[in-house]
Amino acid sequence: MSKLLKAKTKEEKQDWQAMFAEWAEEAPEGPLKRYYQAGMIAPDTPLQDAPLLALDLETTGLDPKEDEIISLGVIPLSNKIIRCQGAQYWMAKPERSLNAESVTIHEITHSELAEAPPLHAILDQILIALTGQVVVVHCVSIERQFLLQAAIKIYGYPLYFPVLDTMDIERQATFKPWWKRFGRRPSLRLDACRQRYKLPRYKAHHALTDALSSAELLQAQISHHMDPTADISNYWV
Amino acid sequence: MDVELTEILEALCQHAPFNEIADDTQLNDMVKEIEIQYVRAGEWVIAPSALNNTLFFIRSGAIEVLSKENKLIRRMNEGELFGYFSLLRGGKSSQSMRTIEDSLLYRIPARWFLKLYEENDTFSDFFQLAREVRLRVAMDSQSSDVSLMTCPVVSLLRRPPISTDVSSNIRVAAQIMAEHRVSSLLITEFDELIGIVTDQDLRTRAVAKGLAYDTPIADIMTRHPIVMDSGDYAAEAVLKMMERNVHHIPVVKNGRPIGVVSTGDIIQKESHGSIYLISDIYKQTSIEGLQSISRKMTHTFTHLVVADANTQMIGNAMSHIGTAFVKRLLQLGEEKFGPPPIPYCFIALGSQAREEQTIKTDQDNALILSDKYNKKLHGEYFEALTDWVCNNLDKCGYDLCSGDIMASNPRWRQPLSVWKENFSEWIQKPKAEALLRLSIFFDLRGVYGDKTLALQLNQHIRREAQQHSGFLTFMARNANQRKPPLGFFRQFVLDGEGTQSRTFNLKERGIAPIIDIVRVHALACGSDKLNTLERIEDIEAAGLLPDGRAKDLALALEMIGMVRIRHQKEQIEAGEEPNNHVNPENLSSFEKRHLRDAFHIVSGQQEFIKFRYAGKRS
Numbered sequence: 110m111s112k113l114l115k116a117k118t119k120e121e122k123q124d125w126q127a128m129f130a131e132w133a134e135e136a137p138e139g140p141l142k143r144y145y146q147a148g149m150i151a152p153d154t155p156l157q158d159a160p161l162l163a164l165d166l167e168t169t170g171l172d173p174k175e176d177e178i179i180s181l182g183v184i185p186l187s188n189k190i191i192r193c194q195g196a197q198y199w200m201a202k203p204e205r206s207l208n209a210e211s212v213t214i215h216e217i218t219h220s221e222l223a224e225a226p227p228l229h230a231i232l233d234q235i236l237i238a239l240t241g242q243v244v245v246v247h248c249v250s251i252e253r254q255f256l257l258q259a260a261i262k263i264y265g266y267p268l269y270f271p272v273l274d275t276m277d278i279e280r281q282a283t284f285k286p287w288w289k290r291f292g293r294r295p296s297l298r299l300d301a302c303r304q305r306y307k308l309p310r311y312k313a314h315h316a317l318t319d320a321l322s323s324a325e326l327l328q329a330q331i332s333h334h335m336d337p338t339a340d341i342s343n344y345w346v
Numbered sequence: 347m348d349v350e351l352t353e354i355l356e357a358l359c360q361h362a363p364f365n366e367i368a369d370d371t372q373l374n375d376m377v378k379e380i381e382i383q384y385v386r387a388g389e390w391v392i393a394p395s396a397l398n399n400t401l402f403f404i405r406s407g408a409i410e411v412l413s414k415e416n417k418l419i420r421r422m423n424e425g426e427l428f429g430y431f432s433l434l435r436g437g438k439s440s441q442s443m444r445t446i447e448d449s450l451l452y453r454i455p456a457r458w459f460l461k462l463y464e465e466n467d468t469f470s471d472f473f474q475l476a477r478e479v480r481l482r483v484a485m486d487s488q489s490s491d492v493s494l495m496t497c498p499v500v501s502l503l504r505r506p507p508i509s510t511d512v513s514s515n516i517r518v519a520a521q522i523m524a525e526h527r528v529s530s531l532l533i534t535e536f537d538e539l540i541g542i543v544t545d546q547d548l549r550t551r552a553v554a555k556g557l558a559y560d561t562p563i564a565d566i567m568t569r570h571p572i573v574m575d576s577g578d579y580a581a582e583a584v585l586k587m588m589e590r591n592v593h594h595i596p597v598v599k600n601g602r603p604i605g606v607v608s609t610g611d612i613i614q615k616e617s618h619g620s621i622y623l624i625s626d627i628y629k630q631t632s633i634e635g636l637q638s639i640s641r642k643m644t645h646t647f648t649h650l651v652v653a654d655a656n657t658q659m660i661g662n663a664m665s666h667i668g669t670a671f672v673k674r675l676l677q678l679g680e681e682k683f684g685p686p687p688i689p690y691c692f693i694a695l696g697s698q699a700r701e702e703q704t705i706k707t708d709q710d711n712a713l714i715l716s717d718k719y720n721k722k723l724h725g726e727y728f729e730a731l732t733d734w735v736c737n738n739l740d741k742c743g744y745d746l747c748s749g750d751i752m753a754s755n756p757r758w759r760q761p762l763s764v765w766k767e768n769f770s771e772w773i774q775k776p777k778a779e780a781l782l783r784l785s786i787f788f789d790l791r792g793v794y795g796d797k798t799l800a801l802q803l804n805q806h807i808r809r810e811a812q813q814h815s816g817f818l819t820f821m822a823r824n825a826n827q828r829k830p831p832l833g834f835f836r837q838f839v840l841d842g843e844g845t846q847s848r849t850f851n852l853k854e855r856g857i858a859p860i861i862d863i864v865r866v867h868a869l870a871c872g873s874d875k876l877n878t879l880e881r882i883e884d885i886e887a888a889g890l891l892p893d894g895r896a897k898d899l900a901l902a903l904e905m906i907g908m909v910r911i912r913h914q915k916e917q918i919e920a921g922e923e924p925n926n927h928v929n930p931e932n933l934s935s936f937e938k939r940h941l942r943d944a945f946h947i948v949s950g951q952q953e954f955i956k957f958r959y960a961g962k963r964s
Contacts, residue, residue, distance in 0.1 A: 190453075191382035193351055306384075307448050309406045309424075311353050318353045321382075325450060328384035332448075 114281050114334050114344075122342040125149045125271040132269070140233045141264040147240045149271060152342035156331070157188045159341045161273065162242035163324035165316045166252055169203050173254035177203040178228055182317030183238050186245070186324045188337045197238055198317045200225035229263045239270060243345055247299045247323040249274040271345040275302065275326045278344070282334045302326055306333070351377050354452065357405055361425035362935065363472035370466060381453040385445045391428075394442040398432040401459040407449025408835070412442050418844050420942070421446065421835035425935075430473050433459050499583050499597055500576045502612065503605035507596065509534050512541070516552050516566065517559035519543055529610075530594040532603050533567045539603045541567035544594055573598045574607065583607050627670040631678070633738050636671065640742040643667065644918050647705045651915040657907030658879055661702035668698050669793045671742050672711070675735045676794045683731050687724050689716040691792045691799035692735075692753060699791035700861070700876050705914055706924045709736065709744040710751050710786055712758035714799040719761040728759060751786060762799050766806045773810040776820040785824065788865055791876055804874065811869040818870055819961030825862035826952050830855050830945035834938045837931045852913070853926035856906035856945065860899055863951050866959060867891070878903060891954075899951060902944035909937050 126149045133145035150159055164183045170176030178201055185195035202225045246252040249272045260268035279302045283295045295301070299322055300310065306329035311318050331337060335344065355377045358364040364373065382405075385391060391409065392398045394416075402409075404426050411419040411428065419441060422428060432439035433456050462469045509532035510522055523531050523545070533541035543563060551557075551566040572590060574583050576599040583595055593609045623639065623646055630636045646667070650660045676692055695710040697703045713732060715724070732753040740746045753759055760768070772784055788807065792800025811817055831839045831850055838846035864881050873884035879900055886896035913932065914924035930938065 189383060193354065193378050193380045193382070196351060196378070198350070307406060308384075308450055309357070315352075317351065321351070321353060325382060325384060328382075329448070332384055332386045 112282065112334060113336060114278065116339070117343050122152060122340075123271070123345065124152045124342070125345065126151050128269070132266075136266045137264065139264055140236050141260060141266055141268060144236045144240055144268075149241065150243070150341065153340045155338050156335060156341050156344060157337035159187075159243050160241060161186045161188075161245050161324075161327070162239065163191075163245040163320040163327070164239075164252060165246065165319035165323065166255060167314060167316050168251075168255055169205070171251075173251075173258045176255075177201070177205065178255050178259060179203055179222060179225075180316040181235060182315070182320040183235075184317065184320045184324050185242075186328070188328070188331045191321070191324045191328065196317060196321075199231050199235065201228040201231060202226060228259055232259060232263055236268075243271050243273060243341065245273045245275065245323055245327050247274070247302075247319070247326065248276045249346060271341075273327060273344055274346055275299075275323045275330060277346065278327070278330050278334065279305075282330065299323065299326065303329075306330075350374075351380075354380060354382075358403060358452070361403075362939075363469050366468045366472075367462070367466055370462075372462070376454065376458045376462075379455050379458060381455075383451045383453055385449050385451060387445050387447050387449075390442065390444050391449075391451065392432070392439050392441075392443040396439065396442070397437040398429050398439050399437055399456045400429055401427060401433060401454040401456065402429045402443075403427055403452040403454060405450040405452055407445060407451075408447040409449065410444050410446045412444065414440055418832070418842065420833045421840055423836050430459060434463075434473070498576070499574050499578045499580045499607055500599075500604070502580055502583075502607045503597060504611065505605065507532050507603045507605050509539075509603065510563070511535065512562075512564050512567075514563045515560045516548070516557065516563055519563045520548055523548075528606075529608060530606050532596055532606065533563060534603075537602075539571075539573070539596060539598065541569045542571040542594060542596060542606075543567045546593070571596060573603075575599070576604060580607075580612065584612055587612070623667055624670045627667070627674050630674060633678075633741060636674065636738070636742050640671070643743060644705060644924075648915050648918055651911055657702075657904055657911055660911060661697075661700075661704065661907075664703040664705065665698050665701040668703050668707070668744065669694065671739060671744065672735070673794045675738050675742075676731075679731045679735050682734070683727060686731075686795070687727055688718045689796040689799065690714065690728065691796050692794040693800050694791050694793045695751060696786040696789055698793075699789040700878055701791075702861075702878060704911065704924075705918070707744065708747045709739050710747050711736070711753050712751065712787075712790075713753040713760075714765055714792075714803060715759065715761045716796065716799065717761045717763050729754075729756070732759060749783065762802060765803050769803070769807050770810055773807070773814050773817045776814075776817045778820055778823060781820050782824050782827070785821070785862065785865070788869065789876055808869070808872050808874065812872050815959070816961055818866060818959040821862075821866045821869065822955040822959035825859065825866050826956055828854055828859050828862075829952070830859060830948045833942040833945065834930045834933070837929070839930055849927045849929045851926050852906060852910045852928045856941070856948065857903065857910065859948050859952060860903045860906070863948070863955055864899060866955055870959070890958075895951070895954075898947045902947040905940050905944040909933070909941060 129145050129149040133142060133148075136142040136145050162183050162185050164181070166178050166181040168176045168178050180198070180200045182198045183196065185192050200222060202222050204227070244252070253270075253272065257267050257269070260266060276297050276299075279297050283297075295305070299319065300313065303310070303322060303326055306326065308325055308329060311322055313319060313322075355373060358373070358377070359368040367373070385407075390396075391402065394412075394414070404422060404424055406424055408421060408423045409426075409428060410421050413419050428443055429439075431441065437456075463473060464470075508522060508526045508528050510519055512533050512535045514522075519531055523529070530542055530544045532539055533543060541564070543566060547566050547568065552561065557566070572586055572592070573596045574586070576597055586595060587593065587609060595607050596603045597605050597607060623642065626639055627636065630639065647660070647664065650663060655663070672692060672694070680686065691714045693699070693712050693714060695712060697707055698710065713728065715728065736746065736752045736754040746752065751758060769787075772781065790800065790804060790807075829842070832842055833840050835846060838848065839850045840846055861878055864878050864885065867885040867890050868875065868881040871885055871888035871890055873881050873888075875881045875884055882896050882900050885891060909928070910926060913928050916932070917924045933941070
């Protein structure tokens, strides 16, 4: 099980610090500009020194353009420790009404959401939580796309952030060339990945629990497949 | 928004001690300060001689605890806590902890541990440093008052009294009794108790005599029945019932009836419900009759367990029943073969002698003959008698002894003088191998016949044992033969060398070692007691053990014995033959935790007697 991930080539490595500096110039005045101005760690920062923040969000559906964020949970961690003390959780009232199907998935009721503030009222707080952090998610495209669309809508400028994607890490860790494959490819679902590391099973679909889930998964992955002293740019996307 | 880390809180609250303090609202705040750590197999969590400032909770995976000398102390898995020893000692750890599987650990800050330890008694009880204290607390919380001697008669009352006015007729009285499903009815006049009518009265005094239904109840009632006061002890009710041969006694408080105790209530409560079984045994005149009673034994046994009787009570009851079988068979035998030509004493050995029998035991017995014994004259009689008794005991569920330690074996049917010589030989020239088989003879009780023979033999044994310390050395060494397990790990029994097995013998590795230890001390201090708990009292009084240690042995015995009894009861209920093999899967976490403490006490005391009776080094 324990094989180290392949190091990235020079071309594959991204310099989020430089990109943040650019966006800090371009972004309109406001919370998002302040977010970019606060900067990002250098690409040669060792993984073990990187400030990490596991994040998960629940939405009304799968389309970032149509659907909306209804809850978001974050929990800070390092390569060794997850700190519950920094955990935060928000609910957001969607502009359109919720369909019954997604309610059953999230275990969040209409009345809970009806009392929650709209997303534009809390995105500032979320940005403060994200400031300077490398974000840990399981399946980067969802979280990144939804927050990107929300920022465009609310601030008129996109929100980008560097990500350690536990799903992508797992894909690399379990990758075998086709001539060595036997049977089905291993599942990359969060729960399936956790079981591979003998992590306990959690009830899914609560943003904070899922954030905790991917935080624990990353710790397991780091201890099995990653080099804590390697540059963060080997891993972030 | 309020952050709720429900997964973490729920995981904690599934396990002791958090499950017992789940209503403590502080836990929510504590959870917010937890740190989570993933540790791969084979890494130190608390390295040897490292300082520790964290209480660890194993969320998944497994941990191994090692002593300073790197000896395995225990293995722990999901839901267990570690690190608290060092927290209570300012961070210094005498043990080291290492993962043996990939593990997810919750780190609870020392501050929180110390706060809860300080403020919450339930929480701190769990962490009591001394296992002995922990075990004591556990046993106290379990013990319930089942002794008739100490329980007040009111505690037996199950409902308010059912009564009717003296003006009622027989039919009305019977209807009331039927409606309330009672077997007795109190009769009042101006609300004052003046009589009682029972099922039996209706049968014998009314129906059998063909009285008319409208006969006044006053005609058949027992006037001025004996009553108990609410403050009286239940035991007095039993005595009164036996004395007067009644089955119902009204209980009054300030002159007014508040209920009725019946023999049924007493049997329900009475842990020696065996009294009735025993009196039945003495009424039997045939082997078939005795056999049919022996089939009720399992029922009596489970009944006692359900009634929360402790192991001492159960052992006592089962032994008295066993003794009653022996006595009755000998009485019947003497009827069959004629009166004995010379005095003899039938002796019980082992658990029956110690009054610690359980449900499934082999017979272990022997015969002491008077020194007038002449083989030519008397040999045949005693051979026939003992053969007959032992074979019929077998029929009554007391299997023949596989080691042939029975009165029917001529080797164990000897005149007193020969017995004395035997014991002198065993004690003066001990051979470890032989003593192992013979230890059962050092628990010896006369149960029938001329009991002075048994008393004389026991005196002889005590004298010899105290004069020959070398013998105690051998006994102490033998008492170290059977080692208790280290503890449990998941569904396995864990042993000192780290080996794991599926089941273990609770009697061989838990109860027997304690009995062996106690026997050595008892012989050393010349105790004339046979029962292990009574021996422990003598040992304590003789000051053979450091303060409190004697009591610890008693606690450990009770704890292990309780688990065995519960286990056997479950086997009986499942229709299986009761035995002593316990599978950790069937143990509750409470039982596992406290068995481990008990085992620890036993190994400690095994070590102790090894040195205490070390004797001369060869």
